[in-house]
Amino acid sequence: MTNVIDDLDRETHALLAASPLAPERIDALIDDLIHQGFSCQRDFFPPVLINALLADLERLEACDALASAGIGRLKEHQLATSIRGDAIRWLNQESPAQRVYLKRLDELRSQINRALFIGLFEFEAHFARYPPGAFYKRHVDSFQGRANRVISTVTYLNRDWPVDGGGEMVLFESRQQGPDGFDPNAPIQEMARVLPEAGTLACFLSDTVPHEVLPTRLPRASIAGWFRRNASVNGVVDPAR
Structure with missing residues (x-):
């Protein structure tokens, strides 16, 4: 057992x-968040880490360790294949690739806190595998005043993604939510379209930037994540998921 642990530590x-992480890329990401509410950074992560993460996801998929994703949190969670069609697995530091990825995102969290003073408390993330034909309809990741996800992230793991592969993430204009929350059918202007290319990191404000995943023609692999504030009730920290 000791030799196995030592080998994992060496790989980590x-x-x-x-x-x-390149400091200039972090600065560009933060500047984008300040001025437009989102950032798309191609080749933010090097191939060696992306390949390790993809291999980890493929290992989990081969072991049937992915679960169909749903919508809502805690008691409101439910499967809704008409809204989203991906399968997920939460990152839990069980592999060197996961440990390194989570460490890098924690470093990014610290840099964002230092620049923006927004009190990000932790980062949570899951692998997401979209089979051909799957999509995720337009939504926001957090409702104002009702949740603590502040900044959403998506890291893409797909090698050699073709321009006609589908599966783009579309980001729409930032908007304040009304008293009834976000209306997924209201007219809204597209701001950016992100091709799911390996190494790309997209970030956006969780509660004001609606987004969707267009139907994918090929199997699509990514990591969805959220920087969170510490929302506590009666002294109990809001659980991550």
Whole structure:
């Protein structure tokens, strides 16, 4: 057992050494969030880390360890294949690739806090595998005043994604929510369309930037994540999921 742990630690350290975050890319991401509420950074993560994460997802998929994704949280959670069709697995640091990815995102959390003073408390994330034909209809990730997800992230793991592969994430103009929340059918202007290319990191404000995943023609792999504030009730920290 000790030799296995030592091997995992060596792999973790090797991935850490090979995948530092570039300060100038972090600065560009933060500047984008300030001025437009979203950022799309191609090649934000190096191939060595992306390949390790993709191999981890493929291993989990081969072990039938992915679960159909639903909508809503806690007691309101339900499956809704007419709204989204991906299968997921929450990251839990069970592999070197996951540990390194979560460490890099925690570093990004610290940099965003230092620049924007918004009190991000933690980061949660899950793998997402979309089979051909799957999609996720337009939605927001957090409702104002009712949840604590502040900044959403998507990291893409797809090698050699063709321009006609589908599966783009479409970001729509930021908007304030009305008293009844977000209306998914209201007219709204497209701001950006993100091709799911390996190494790309997209970030956007969770409660004001509606977005959707267009139907994919090919199997699509990504990591969806959220920087969260600490929302506590009666001294109990809101659970991550």
